[in-house]
Structures are given as structure tokens and as C-alpha cells.
Amino acid sequence: MANLLQDQLLKAGLAKPEQLKKAAKEQRQAQRGNAPNTAAEQARLAQQKKAESDRIRNQEQQAQRERKAQAAEIRQLIETQKLDRSGSESAFQFVDGGKIRKIHVHETQRAQLIKGLLALARLGQTYELVPLATAEKIAQRDPSRVVLLNTQPETPVDPTADPYANHPVPDDLMW
Numbered sequence: 001m002a003n004l005l006q007d008q009l010l011k012a013g014l015a016k017p018e019q020l021k022k023a024a025k026e027q028r029q030a031q032r033g034n035a036p037n038t039a040a041e042q043a044r045l046a047q048q049k050k051a052e053s054d055r056i057r058n059q060e061q062q063a064q065r066e067r068k069a070q071a072a073e074i075r076q077l078i079e080t081q082k083l084d085r086s087g088s089e090s091a092f093q094f095v096d097g098g099k100i101r102k103i104h105v106h107e108t109q110r111a112q113l114i115k116g117l118l119a120l121a122r123l124g125q126t127y128e129l130v131p132l133a134t135a136e137k138i139a140q141r142d143p144s145r146v147v148l149l150n151t152q153p154e155t156p157v158d159p160t161a162d163p164y165a166n167h168p169v170p171d172d173l174m175w
Helices: 002-012 017-081 107-115 132-141
Strands: 090-096 099-105 118-123 126-131 146-148
Touching: 002 017, 017 118, 017 126, 017 132, 090 107, 090 146, 099 107, 099 126, 107 118, 118 132, 126 132, 132 146
Parallel strands: none
Antiparallel strands: 090 099, 118 126, 118 146
16 A cells, blocks of 8 residues: 555655655664664563562561561560569459450559559460560550550649539439
8 A cells, every 4th residue: 555655646746766765764774673672672661570579579578577576576575574473362354355364463563563563465375564664665666565554644633623613512402
């Protein structure tokens, strides 16, 4: 069909034979030149995709290594700072994951747990008593590992600041 068009252009005097030859030569060079460029472009794109997937895989591996290191650090904190509960006589009950759990502690440890001076941390399938400072360090790294941490309110409640002080209760109320 290109030849038919070329013949018509020649007959009409709109093109010269040299121009047609030059256009055909340029077209052939463009086709030859694009083929290697297309393959090179595809190779470059494949290399970019591979580099991107390698980068993502490396990031995932790095994140996994960081998680393992953090878990090992928490385990070490708990194991080195846990308090001795041998010979404990009283049971302390607490809620973990919607279930009531029980741990045996000394009476002094029980009182310290209630006051917030001690905390419970999960170590595998068991629970250990740790000091407040250690529990805070563990909570910074992984809050789910600290099972019980009673904290005292920042501002103590003032008993004289009763909001109903100006509203006396009538003496003649019938219950």
C-alpha cells in the first residue's frame, strides 16, 4: 500500500524519487534503531524491578532482625530483673487477654503490685514480677509484654473539693 501511495505522489508531482528513497531509508533506520533500544529499555526496566524487589526484601529482613533483637532484649530485661517468688504464700489474680490468671506472690509483693511499685510482665507462657522501672522500659519496647502495671494518678484527689458540697442533703428524705 505504501508503494501505491508513493506511485500516486510521483504521478501527481508532489514527490521526487530521491525523496521517496530517502524517506524509505530513514524509516528502515528508525526501525532498526528502535529494536535494540526497546530491548535495552526492557532490560533496564527489568533491572530496576529486580533492584526494587531486592530493596523491599532487604527492608523486610532488616525489620525482622530488629524485631528479633527487640524480643531478645525484652527477654533479657525480664530474666535479669525478675523478682524471686519462691515460697510465696498468697495468690494474686489478674486479667490477661480477657481471662483471669493467677500468680503466687509474697504478701509484700502483692501489696507492691497493688500500689504500682511492681509490675507483671509476660515471659513466654509464664508471668514474672519486675520492678516499675523495668516494666516501663519493657513497655517502651513492646507494651503487650507488660500485663499489669498499676499507676498512681498524677494529681491526688482532694477530698475537700467535693462538687456537691453546696447541695445539702435534706433530712426528711424517705427511702
